[in-house]
Amino acid sequence: MVRVPSPESTSRIRRRVASLLIVCACSALLLSACGRNHDSSSSSSPSASGTSAGLSGPEETVALYRANCISCHGAELQGMMGDASDLRKVGAHLTKEQIQAQIVGGGSLMPPFKDKLSEAEVESLAEWLAGQK
Structure with a gap:
């Protein structure tokens, strides 16, 4: 049955x-989602100007970006998660302090990095990104 x-x-x-x-x-x-933390010492070494992936800036800052941000913001700051993740001209509409707050506290899709990055690392990234205009 x-x-x-x-x-x-x-x-x-x-x-x-x-x-x-x-x-x-x-x-x-x-x-x-964003925030994959790769060991930057195992990555290929960026050039002194950080231009190997189309990025220019302080070598340590570009390496920090590649280790923590590239999965969501792209190899050339173009954004991988929609328009809000495009950082190519972020300094034209956000101040360094606003960028720091975003990195530390996160946002709608972005996880907070307050426990992953030191204050000096956040400062370095925010200063570099504020110059992207």
Whole structure:
């Protein structure tokens, strides 16, 4: 004898499957989100001017950017998460202090870096990014 599930049972199963798919999608999004921290010593060495990926600036700052920011903001500051992540002209509309606050506290999609970067690193990134006009 074949057992046919009731409509209530089928509906409950569909809701559970849909919930599971939503949780999996959200988890995948969070795991691929900004803030990957790569060991910069294992990366290829940038040139003194940091121009190997189209970026110019202090070598240590560019290396810091590559280690912490490139996955969401792109190799050339072009942004990988939509217009809000485009940093090519960020200094034209945000001050150094506003950029520092964003790095430390995060934003709508951006995670906070207050526990990942030192004050000096945040200062260096903010100063460099404020010059992107």
